[in-house]
Amino acid sequence: EAVLHWYKRDLRTYDNRALSMASAKAGSKGVPLICIFVVSPQDYQAHFTSAPRVDFELRTLEVMKRDLAEKGIPLYVTTIEDRKEVTGHILQKCEEWGAKHIYCNIEYEVDELRRETKMVKRCLDKGISFTAVHDDVVVPPETLTTGAGKQYSVYSPWFRAWIKHVHEHPHLLDASEPPAPNPPAARLRFQSIFDAPLPPAPENKSLIDEERTRFAHLWPPGEQEAHHRLERFLHEKVGAYKDTRNFPAEQSTGMLSVHLSAGTLAARTAVRSARDGNSTKKLDAGNPGIAGWISELAWRDFYKHVLAHWPYVCMFKPFKYEYTNIAWSYDAELFAAWCDGRTGFPIVDAAMRQLNHMGYMHNRCRMIVASFLAKDLLIDWRMGEKYFMEHLIDGDFASNNGGWGFAASTGVDPQPYFRIFNPLLQSEKFDAQGLYIRKWVPELAGVEGKAVHDPYGRGAGRVAEGAGYPRMVVEHKVSRERALARYKEGLGRA
Numbered sequence: 424e425a426v427l428h429w430y431k432r433d434l435r436t437y438d439n440r441a442l443s444m445a446s447a448k449a450g451s452k453g454v455p456l457i458c459i460f461v462v463s464p465q466d467y468q469a470h471f472t473s474a475p476r477v478d479f480e481l482r483t484l485e486v487m488k489r490d491l492a493e494k495g496i497p498l499y500v501t502t503i504e505d506r507k508e509v510t511g512h513i514l515q516k517c518e519e520w521g522a523k524h525i526y527c528n529i530e531y532e533v534d535e536l537r538r539e540t541k542m543v544k545r546c547l548d549k550g551i552s553f554t555a556v557h558d559d560v561v562v563p564p565e566t567l568t569t570g571a572g573k574q575y576s577v578y579s580p581w582f583r584a585w586i587k588h589v590h591e592h593p594h595l596l597d598a599s600e601p602p603a604p605n606p607p608a609a610r611l612r613f614q615s616i617f618d619a620p621l622p623p624a625p626e627n628k629s630l631i632d633e634e635r636t637r638f639a640h641l642w643p644p645g646e647q648e649a650h651h652r653l654e655r656f657l658h659e660k661v662g663a664y665k666d667t668r669n670f671p672a673e674q675s676t677g678m679l680s681v682h683l684s685a686g687t688l689a690a691r692t693a694v695r696s697a698r699d700g701n702s703t704k705k706l707d708a709g710n711p712g713i714a715g716w717i718s719e720l721a722w723r724d725f726y727k728h729v730l731a732h733w734p735y736v737c738m739f740k741p742f743k744y745e746y747t748n749i750a751w752s753y754d755a756e757l758f759a760a761w762c763d764g765r766t767g768f769p770i771v772d773a774a775m776r777q778l779n780h781m782g783y784m785h786n787r788c789r790m791i792v793a794s795f796l797a798k799d800l801l802i803d804w805r806m807g808e809k810y811f812m813e814h815l816i817d818g819d820f821a822s823n824n825g826g827w828g829f830a831a832s833t834g835v836d837p838q839p840y841f842r843i844f845n846p847l848l849q850s851e852k853f854d855a856q857g858l859y860i861r862k863w864v865p866e867l868a869g870v871e872g873k874a875v876h877d878p879y880g881r882g883a884g885r886v887a888e889g890a891g892y893p894r895m896v897v898e899h900k901v902s903r904e905r906a907l908a909r910y911k912e913g914l915g916r917a
């Protein structure tokens with residue numbers, strides 16, 4: 424006999440609800456715990472998962488395999504080409520290992536929920552117990568309702584309810600027990616799993632050598648790394664977070680999104696650690712930096728709640744139905760200029776180049792480039808959403824979809840459509856010295872002063888041109904008016 428933990432986007436051993444329950448079950452029966460992770464190239468393809476993200480997962484699995492092996496727990500990792508076969512393969516392995524109990528943490532996306540439903544049915548047929556638990560969020564979706572018993576679709580009141588709920592139910596932040604070591608006999612029994620190498624990345628998600636080295640250097644894998652980053656951030660930076668978080672050159676944010684989205688760090692652990700460092704031991708009072716950081720983590724919960732309650736957002740539909748009829752552009756040349764960071768808007772280009780190089784972009788810049796694509800270029804925001812997923816190492820459907828919906832005004836609790844970011848003003852406000860721009864757009868490294876925000880408009884055209892920096896692909900004043908008219912027209916047709 425055995426108990427199985429099915430790993431998905433919860434790639435850690437510490438504070439992992441389902442893993443902890445699986446281990447307790449195995450302990451109570453005196454049988455070994457086995458862990459499984461399925462590499463599913465078709466899922467990666469369907470969800471536009473970026474190659475750096477797949478690489479990060481595989482590097483993390485390598486670390487986990489070692490850590491779990493120290494406790495005599497085998498981690499079986501295999502590639503299943505046909506995504507429809509994933510559940511069947513797991514059940515086949517259960518049969519082979521005599522596993523009568525499967526545990527996993529719930530993922531809220533539609534395909535994943537359907538897969539879990541299928542698993543429930545198939546397990547019932549085979550007399551296997553299947554337990555899927557909430558772990559990815561602090562407060563499970565559907566928990567919080569408005570006074571009228573409805574689901575929240577506005578962040579601020581939802582956040583107030585979230586804070587109140589967690590204060591009233593502090594156990595939500597308790598850490599789960601780490602898995603106990605397996606009985607010694609497990610080592611011999613599962614020797615072939617301990618010895619097996621990890622499968623390679625699927626062909627369409629492989630990186631070339633230079634990229635592998637770059638991403639390994641930028642984003643070391645594994646949960647210990649996540650904890651070091653968390654501790655460093657809480658020790659050195661969180662105090663100033665509220666005042667500095669909007670300035671991309673400051674490097675003042677946690678840079679933990681890759682760990683939160685791969686599950687090398689639980690959101691619960693992050694919130695608990697921040698709270699424990701707060702003199703008030705509260706989530707929303709005391710150190711403003713800590714409270715501010717927790718409120719950002721709550722956005723992550725909010726967007727998962729939206730995804731779980733309104734699953735049609737997973738189906739390329741805007742949250743707000745009335746925005747369905749906007750006549751988007753599909754201009755391939757303009758889109759390519761945006762993707763490559765060649766729009767002639769320095770802040771936009773810097774941000775896109777940061778994304779292409781690091782698989783990461785600062786939050787303020789994510790808002791700027793998303794607004795620019797949807798409103799200045801009027802390009803279908805879903806093309807930008809997809810490009811982000813294909814390049815972000817921290818790609819997370821709910822947060823990405825939520826962020827794009829916010830910027831394009833089509834999402835839940837969005838920026839109103841008539842509030843259009845002026846990229847030049849954003850640039851001057853949030854990158855006043857132009858440090859971020861000069862870092863990522865080397866053509867403008869020699870441009871001095873404020874001209875860096877708009878070299879052709881502010882007397883540095885010769886330098887910019889000499890360095891091969893493009894002119895602006897649109898004029899903001901004109902594109903703003905065009906966007907207002909196009910949105911109004913679309914809404915009129917709804």
Ligand code: FAD
Nearest residue numbers: 676677678679680719720723786789818819822823826827
């Ligand atoms: P910190 O400022 O340290 O924040 C701590 C954590 O809170 C983050 O790691 C993240 O988990 C969460 N968080 C912060 N801001 C948000 C937010 N606006 N929405 C949801 N969660 C938030 N985040 C992703 O993790 N994956 C994505 O695919 C993603 N796509 C985005 C797309 C757009 C268009 C926008 C505007 C935002 C997107 N975000 C996404 C949210 C946010 O930009 C990143 O979480 C943040 O920049 C990560 O950096 P950090 O870890 O240093 O954040």
